[in-house]
Amino acid sequence: MSSPENILEIEDLRVHFPVRGGVFRRAIGSCKAVDGVSLKLKAGQTFGLVGESGCGKSTLAKAVVRLVKPTGGSVKFRGKEMLGADQSGLKAYRRAVQMVFQDPAESLNSRHTVGTIIREPLDVHEVGDKSERIERVSHLLEKVGLPAESASRYPFEFSGGQRQRIGIARALALKPQLLLLDEPVSALDVSVQSQVLNLLMDLQNEFGLSYLFIAHDLAVVKHVSDLIAVMYLGKIVEIAPAEELYANPRHAYTKALISAIPVPDPEVTRVRQVIPGDVPSPIDPPQGCAYGHRVSAPKYAESVGKDLKMQKVGHNHWVMDCSCCVEL
Secondary structure (H helix, E strand, C coil), rough: CCCCEEEEEEEEEEEEEEEEECCCCCCEEEEEEEEEEEECCCCCCEEEEEEECCCCCCHHHHHHHHCCCCCEEEECCCCCEECCCCHHHHHHHHHHHEEECCCCCHCCCCCCHHHHHHHHHHHHCCCCCCHHHHHHHHHHHHCCCCCCCHHCCCCHHCHHHHHHHHHHHHHHCCCCCEEEEEEECCHHHHHHHHHHHHHHHHHHHHHHCCEEECCCCCHHHHCCCCCEEEECCCCCEEEHHHHHHCCCCHHHHHHHHHHHHCCCCCCCCCCCCCCCCCCCCCCCCCCCCCHHHCCCCCCCHHHHHCCCCCCEEEEEEEECCCCCCCCC
């Protein structure tokens, strides 16, 4: 049952890419990049999604905005199913849901001026006349902290932080309700990251935006998020409010990630939990708990063949019910 306060509801979302081989390039298997993810994002909320590289975070975001086609599951925006939407419904959906990509150098067309890049969504959706679009571009540039004169320049003339501001301005052009932020500060210098994060938080307060914030830096995610989900090999293993997750992590993988966060105090000693082994292949995942298999957990055998579901362990705190990784 959809709740009116949920702006985004993802249920059992799966993205499996075919693995082809042989002379005729037939499908001989599948890469399970996203494998049964469910989460709910309330309006005005920032939902953080963390996990190491290759766990499926970016693929999940691209599936939500339909840049890749999901294999199955459900994505509802304000209660309406979007995976089966027709062309007109998808166009309206993309006005309301926009994405900011990780690398602004790659996501901005270097052959186009900044003004053309930001104006393109307005042209595609036929918003206003030419003069109104030009005025909207100038307004957006000023909102993200760049002079209106920047519209006549090219992306390569700007620094990394400035290019990301341009990407944010483009995402805001159609006045969206939800932004999917795919590691928006990971390609930036540390000194610039805080500026862009503060900009995003100011824009959220001003326009009432909702964010799905993807990152691998848990310290950054804690700073901006209301709820945080931890993802491992295509699955969510723990969801909790930001403070609760850091104060009382329940899954062994979450504990290991938190132990790796540096503490800015030379007097404090933190014992880091080194994760042994390698990440299992999403093409041939283990039959039981993927993390338990990686660390050779003593109780791994108990998870083999078991349908591992999320179990509630506190207020808005959910963890994968796996005896080899969680002590309930």
